[in-house]
Amino acid sequence: MAKAPVVEEHDLRRMLKIAAVTGESPLRDVALLYVLYGTGAMLTQLAQLKVTDYLTEAGRVRRDSVIRAEIAHNNVERPVFWVNAKVVAAVDAYLAFRASSGQGVTTRKAAYRSLDPESYLFLRADGEPYGLTARRSASGVVNYSCDSLSQVFRRLHSQAGVEGHALAGRRTFAVRLYRKGYDLRHIAALTGHRTLTAVRRLVDSDPVKLGDLVSGVV
Template identity: 50%
Template sequence: MAKTPYVQDHDLQQMFNIAAVSYGQPLRNVAMLHVIYGTGMTLQEVAKIPVKAYLRIDGRIMEESAITSDIAFNANERPLYWTNSKLVVAIDAYLAYRIEHSHMLTTSKSAYRRLDPDSPIFLTDEGGIYKLTKRITKTGAISYSCDSLSQLFRKMHAQAGIAGASAESGRRTCAIRLTKQGASLDQIMSLFGLQSLRAARDLVDIGKVHLGAIAARVF
């Protein structure tokens, strides 16, 4: 089975630039791209991750947080770090938009920047919650998908000219980038919620196609 494309730096930046001036809610779309490419979350997790996993009650960012078992794609809690400056700037810009447009606020003016702590960080264009579809695989395992977000991410990648890419490209690209920066397979397993070294190796395997793309752009 073909792997989802690894997205190189210039293509990723181009996608950020296009998303920032494109359809729907640009601030949200740019922030979601940063989360997908900066944390390796799945779409299911992006659709569900709550404000309280990002903000402390006093409104400060939780640099060290967690993707809890009720959010994680495989029901296994794992660590989550909000330490990338570009990522938090993008999220904060979108949360400011939410506050300005009164999307899921509370009556408290001092807690969580007035945002409902249990509400997802990311909301639909109308300020609602993304709907997840429950599926049962052939092995009996339960999985969830969000068709509207899947379509949005495919569209953003297509607009940037990244053929065949999807939100899963963000997860794989994030893992490969971390490996290039010296992260071990054990660390990749922990950050991405993987259960085996084989799964970690498969996620970060660049393959001949990527090496060919690098060679093609050497000059």
């Protein structure tokens, strides 16, 4: 299976710029892109993150949070840090829109910024949650996908002329950490991989690093 592409910064900026002025829910789409590329979350995890995974009851951002074990791809809890200013600003703007438009709100106005803490962090344009589809392999293993959210990411990449899909966010997250010099153990902890071999597969064949090698040959 071919690896997901690595999306460079200029392409991500173009996606964000176009997403901000297109589609049924621009604020949500911008927030989705920031979280995808800023946390390395997988598609089904994005669909199942809850408001309480992001906000405290007092409405403050949980700087140190987790991808819960029940939604992790390998059933192992991993950390997620809501500390990037751009990611937080985008999610906050989307949640403010949700509260003002009555999407997943609660009568407790003083708690969780008036949002239902058990509602999903990201909702469809009509305010409903994204559904998961279960598929059973020939060996009997059940895997889950979120086709409707996958289509959102394919649209966001396509309309900006950027090669990629939801898995590109995870690989790009890992490769950028690797380029900054962080070791594989730290990247494994942030992506939820159990082995360093799995992380190496994510960061291997970095196109920019290969290009840098060629540029210095002569």
